[in-house]
Amino acid sequence: MKRILVGIKRVVDYNVRIRIKPDGSGVVTEGVKMSVNPFDEIALEEALRIKERGAAEEVIVATVGPADCQPQLRTCLAMGADRALHVQTDTPLEPLATARVLRALTEREQPFLVLLGKQAIDDDNGQTGQMLAALWERPQATFASKVELSEGKARVTREIDAGLETIEVDLPAVVTVDLRLNEPRYVKLPDIMKAKKKPLETLTLEALGVTPRAQLKTPRYAPPAQRHKGVRVKDAAELVAALKQKGLL
Amino acid sequence: MSPNILIVAEHNGRTLSVATAKCVACAATIPDAHITVVVCAANAAAVAAQAAAVSGVHRVVTVEHPIHEHPLAAAIAPQIAALAGPYSHVLGPSSTFGKDLMPRIAALLETVQVSDIMAVESATRFRRPIYAGNAVITVEVLDGAKVVGTVRTASFQAAGTGAQAPIEAASPVAPPTHTRFVSVSAAKSDRPDLQTAGKVVSGGRALGSAESFQMLYRFADKLHAAVGASRAAVDAGYAPNELQVGQTGKIIAPELYIAIGISGAIQHLTGIKDARTIVAINKDPEAPIFEVADIGLVGDLFEIVPQLEQLIG
Ligand SMILES: Cc1cc2nc3c(=O)[nH]c(=O)nc-3n(C[C@H](O)[C@H](O)[C@H](O)COP(=O)(O)OP(=O)(O)OC[C@H]3O[C@@H](n4cnc5c(N)ncnc54)[C@H](O)[C@@H]3O)c2cc1C
Ligand SMILES: Cc1cc2nc3c(=O)[nH]c(=O)nc-3n(C[C@H](O)[C@H](O)[C@H](O)COP(=O)(O)OP(=O)(O)OC[C@H]3O[C@@H](n4cnc5c(N)ncnc54)[C@H](O)[C@@H]3O)c2cc1C
Numbered sequence: 001m002k003r004i005l006v007g008i009k010r011v012v013d014y015n016v017r018i019r020i021k022p023d024g025s026g027v028v029t030e031g032v033k034m035s036v037n038p039f040d041e042i043a044l045e046e047a048l049r050i051k052e053r054g055a056a057e058e059v060i061v062a063t064v065g066p067a068d069c070q071p072q073l074r075t076c077l078a079m080g081a082d083r084a085l086h087v088q089t090d091t092p093l094e095p096l097a098t099a100r101v102l103r104a105l106t107e108r109e110q111p112f113l114v115l116l117g118k119q120a121i122d123d124d125n126g127q128t129g130q131m132l133a134a135l136w137e138r139p140q141a142t143f144a145s146k147v148e149l150s151e152g153k154a155r156v157t158r159e160i161d162a163g164l165e166t167i168e169v170d171l172p173a174v175v176t177v178d179l180r181l182n183e184p185r186y187v188k189l190p191d192i193m194k195a196k197k198k199p200l201e202t203l204t205l206e207a208l209g210v211t212p213r214a215q216l217k218t219p220r221y222a223p224p225a226q227r228h229k230g231v232r233v234k235d236a237a238e239l240v241a242a243l244k245q246k247g248l249l
Numbered sequence: 250m251s252p253n254i255l256i257v258a259e260h261n262g263r264t265l266s267v268a269t270a271k272c273v274a275c276a277a278t279i280p281d282a283h284i285t286v287v288v289c290a291a292n293a294a295a296v297a298a299q300a301a302a303v304s305g306v307h308r309v310v311t312v313e314h315p316i317h318e319h320p321l322a323a324a325i326a327p328q329i330a331a332l333a334g335p336y337s338h339v340l341g342p343s344s345t346f347g348k349d350l351m352p353r354i355a356a357l358l359e360t361v362q363v364s365d366i367m368a369v370e371s372a373t374r375f376r377r378p379i380y381a382g383n384a385v386i387t388v389e390v391l392d393g394a395k396v397v398g399t400v401r402t403a404s405f406q407a408a409g410t411g412a413q414a415p416i417e418a419a420s421p422v423a424p425p426t427h428t429r430f431v432s433v434s435a436a437k438s439d440r441p442d443l444q445t446a447g448k449v450v451s452g453g454r455a456l457g458s459a460e461s462f463q464m465l466y467r468f469a470d471k472l473h474a475a476v477g478a479s480r481a482a483v484d485a486g487y488a489p490n491e492l493q494v495g496q497t498g499k500i501i502a503p504e505l506y507i508a509i510g511i512s513g514a515i516q517h518l519t520g521i522k523d524a525r526t527i528v529a530i531n532k533d534p535e536a537p538i539f540e541v542a543d544i545g546l547v548g549d550l551f552e553i554v555p556q557l558e559q560l561i562g
Binding site: 012014017018020027094095096099118119121122123124125126127128129130131132133134135138139140142143145155158159160161162163164165166167168169170173178179180214215216217218219220221222223224225227228230231232233234235236237238239240242243246248249 | 321322323326344345346348349350351352353354355356357359360361362363364365378379380381382383384385386387388389390391392394425427428429430431432433434435436444448472480483484489490491496497499504505515516522526527528530539541542543544545546547548553556557560561
């Protein structure tokens with residue numbers, strides 16, 4: 001069966017203004033709205049469109065994380081994914097460990113394409129996809145804004161600093177998606193009902209043969225440096241004067 | 250063991266990117282660092298000579314192979330992994346080049362990556378932003394693991410020149426054949442480069458069209474400034490993607506940033522936090538951009554920008 005695997009991360013919703021715990025031990029996530037990482041919604045949307053074009057038969061979403069990730073997986077099923085895999089763990093994994101888990105899932109599911117977000121908007125690491133591709137010894141195409149599939153190959157346009165780059169990769173491959181690839185569909189109520197009946201399988205790290213090893217600790221969380229309060233000017237002439245005074249004009 | 254640092258050079262085949270000199274500056278803040286720059290290229294000589302001149306560089310290693318005509322992570326990563334043995338750190342810039350490449354290297358080395366290093370506390374302790382820059386974490390790499398890192402270039406001043414490091418050639422490893430370069434469409438422009446410009450004029454959704462964006466280009470030219478854009482302006486097609494500033498675009502640190510018709514969403518602000526002076530022009534006095542602006546002007550950009558153009562002359 002021609003399968004696409006999509007990696008999903010549950011993150012603090014992008015509209016939330018995050019707060020640091022007073023003791024600097026982390027970010028407050030209790031009682032905060034959680035969502036599917038926006039990039040991952042785009043990855044899923046792309047997978048669904050590929051399937052709707054007939055170029056794939058099954059779309060699987062997978063997440064690694066604690067029990068409370070299930071609502072986000074259900075959202076993905078409601079969007080149209082066929083089934084979900086929840087690798088349940090309470091241990092926070094580093095990207096390399098997350099990539100190892102996804103690698104084990106590629107072994108199990110044999111996808112021809114793995115779609116991930118280019119970064120998770122909480123940790124902003126932007127590592128998992130590239131690490132998975134390396135461990136899997138397969139090509140990677142990061143920051144994708146266009147994905148075209150043909151027999152055994154993908155042609156991917158990538159958003160790079162200089163502009164747009166196109167590369168061609170043999171399949172299977174890992175593609176990480178950028179914001180302009182597509183606009184994810186809205187979930188409709190009947191789909192939420194249907195999603196409740198779709199298969200959601202729970203797996204353990206042990207069953208997948210992954211033993212996470214922490215190579216990093218985070219002793220401190222701090223707020224960023226604040227900028228000083230500025231001044232208001234009343235018109236263009238005052239603005240020009242202010243800039244001249246600062247030596248900027 | 251004193252820190253032995255390998256920096257992967259970013260270049261376009263002719264010129265070493267200033268991002269590499271910023272990586273050198275970052276590495277040089279690690280006490281007793283010995284710094285090697287590796288240049289993977291089809292023809293490495295010109296870039297290697299520039300790298301050898303960057304202050305703080307002790308050695309340059311070149312790897313020449315036709316596949317390195319274009320920077321493909323799948324081809325460069327195994328090469329760097331093959332060289333990485335003796336090094337305690339492998340660093341690259343947090344540009345799309347480094348973001349694509351470095352995690353692949355880290356995984357081949359089965360080690361951690363610290364993304365977007367903004368400050369070095371010690372050889373194993375770094376500060377980096379998370380949540381679009383709304384928090385800064387201190388991370389410590391444990392148990393002597395090799396450190397792979399990307400350097401947040403906006404946080405470092407480029408190292409100067411004046412060194413005369415020796416240049417050596419290393420033999421290439423056979424690259425994979427599963428990844429092929431097809432093309433790149435880079436906008437040719439005589440304007441300053443967004444990432445290194447001293448002044449940036451940036452436009453948002455309020456510009457309303459690609460034609461109005463031309464007004465910003467004219468204004469920017471008068472200031473000798475680069476042009477940037479918000480995501481909304483890029484998504485709407487007013488400006489090309491390489492102009493996007495923010496969490497998922499470019500992180501910049503100009504002397505002067507002028508935000509015109511940009512509301513100041515956190516994802517945008519994360520790209521400009523290190524700008525020396527931020528000017529905001531927006532018709533909404535409550536727009537969040539004013540919370541970070543050093544100089545704010547409330548008003549209609551379609552009136553103000555032409556006035557500014559005239560005043561600057
Ligand atoms: C010190 C520390 C504390 C942590 N605390 C928490 C915590 O409190 N809660 C928590 O949930 N996690 C926590 N984690 C785990 C961590 O957030 C990530 O799962 C992992 O580090 C991947 O990095 P990233 O999220 O920055 O992914 P990136 O590399 O930026 O993500 C790229 C893409 O990879 C995929 N991906 C990333 N993570 C997952 C995942 N878990 N499952 C499936 N696909 C994924 C997505 O498609 C994503 O768009 C912690 C990790 C560390 C090191
Ligand atoms: C995961 C994720 C990543 C993102 N990454 C980025 C990123 O990298 N960069 C980025 O910029 N955004 C990013 N965004 C989008 C961001 O949240 C905002 O939607 C975007 O920055 C808004 O762009 P804007 O300020 O141009 O538009 P708007 O928010 O619509 O603001 C337009 C402003 O123009 C003002 N205005 C209107 N008419 C006039 C006039 N005639 N004269 C003067 N002022 C006027 C209005 O008052 C308003 O403040 C991201 C979002 C997500 C979810």
